[in-house]
Amino acid sequence: MSTKLYNELIIPASDGMYRYALSIVHEPETARDVVQDCLAKIWNIRNDLSKIEKANAWAFRIVRNRCIEMLRRDRYADLDEKVVNLQVSNPADQEAINTDQMVWLKDVLDTLPKKQREVFHLREVEELSYQEIAETCELTESDVKVNIHRARKKVKDAMQKIDAYGIAN
Amino acid sequence: MESPIEQLIEKYWNGETTLEEEKRVKAHFKTNPALSNESDYFRFLKKEQEIKFDPKVKKNSRRTWLSAAATVAVGLTTAALVLQESNKDPFAIEDPEKALEETRRALMMIGSGLNEGQSYALELTKINKAKEELKEESEPL
Numbered sequence: 171m172s173t174k175l176y177n178e179l180i181i182p183a184s185d186g187m188y189r190y191a192l193s194i195v196h197e198p199e200t201a202r203d204v205v206q207d208c209l210a211k212i213w214n215i216r217n218d219l220s221k222i223e224k225a226n227a228w229a230f231r232i233v234r235n236r237c238i239e240m241l242r243r244d245r246y247a248d249l250d251e252k253v254v255n256l257q258v259s260n261p262a263d264q265e266a267i268n269t270d271q272m273v274w275l276k277d278v279l280d281t282l283p284k285k286q287r288e289v290f291h292l293r294e295v296e297e298l299s300y301q302e303i304a305e306t307c308e309l310t311e312s313d314v315k316v317n318i319h320r321a322r323k324k325v326k327d328a329m330q331k332i333d334a335y336g337i338a339n
Numbered sequence: 340m341e342s343p344i345e346q347l348i349e350k351y352w353n354g355e356t357t358l359e360e361e362k363r364v365k366a367h368f369k370t371n372p373a374l375s376n377e378s379d380y381f382r383f384l385k386k387e388q389e390i391k392f393d394p395k396v397k398k399n400s401r402r403t404w405l406s407a408a409a410t411v412a413v414g415l416t417t418a419a420l421v422l423q424e425s426n427k428d429p430f431a432i433e434d435p436e437k438a439l440e441e442t443r444r445a446l447m448m449i450g451s452g453l454n455e456g457q458s459y460a461l462e463l464t465k466i467n468k469a470k471e472e473l474k475e476e477s478e479p480l
Contacts, residue, residue, distance in 0.1 A: 184392045184394075185390070185391050185392045187392065188390070188391070188392030189387065189388075189390050189392075192390070202392070202393070202394075205392055205394075206394065272379050272382070272383045274376075275379065275380060275383050291387075293361075294361075294384050294387075295384060295387045295388050297358060297361070297362070299358055315354060318354050319353070319354030322351070322352055322354055323352070323354075325380060326352045329376040329377060329380070332376055333376065
């Protein structure tokens with residue numbers, strides 16, 4: 171029964187878990203490690219899955235905590251390793267985006283404050299409800315709404331600037 | 340007068356849409372792709388949604404090259420060391436002190452062997468002498 175729940179609830183969520191991790195750590199290798207760690211962790215407690223109401227938001231919260239742990243650990247990691255990681259960080263997904271002339275959009279999203287970027291991702295890409303986002307990010311629903319509105323406004327402003335002057339910033 | 344979809348798009352940018360309405364906006368841009376920044380934006384979101392989790396660890400090319408280079412380097416070093424060792428006499432002694440000691444021991448061994456041989460030779464001479472004396476004495480008879 172618990173294995174069935176794991177296969178039905180968690181495995182389909184793994185793509186979203188990976189995208190969410192990637193939006194936080196910006197490094198495909200690290201994001202993959204995060205998701206693999208989380209899947210192992212969830213597998214170990216699969217007997218409790220029946221008690222969980224919103225598996226999606228719950229799994230995302232586990233991903234979020236693991237990402238924060240990873241980022242904290244990285245802060246103290248060997249500098250050389252960090253340099254290597256920076257140099258190898260060239261995911262195919264980003265290449266596809268760059269070649270698609272959407273660089274301006276990536277630039278705008280990169281300038282968003284972390285919280286806004288995170289909330290924006292969960293709403294626009296993962297299509298979570300305000301309540302689910304609030305639970306995942308430990309925010310209030312109104313905080314979530316405000317952050318999404320601000321993020322969208324920045325994107326819209328950048329679009330209007332490009333239309334008017336041909337540049338985003 | 341704005342069309343219903345235009346009103347919905349405006350609502351979207353104002354952050355007032357529900358999830359369902361947002362899905363309608365996204366579907367609109369999917370079926371009506373345009374060469375506009377707005378259209379690019381929704382295409383970008385769709386692209387983001389298509390990113391999949393691949394549990395297989397893809398080795399990045401740089402790391403693969405590094406490990407290949409490291410393997411070759413280790414192999415070459417091992418080969419060089421093995422060749423160097425095989426050219427050497429396995430009984431050769433590198434330390435001159437030790438070599439001197441070994442030579443001295445070998446010479447001592449030869450010396451003691453020679454001395455032992457000499458003592459037997461002396462005994463043989465004695466026997467031969469006695470034999471000669473006996474021979475001389477027996478001849479006149």
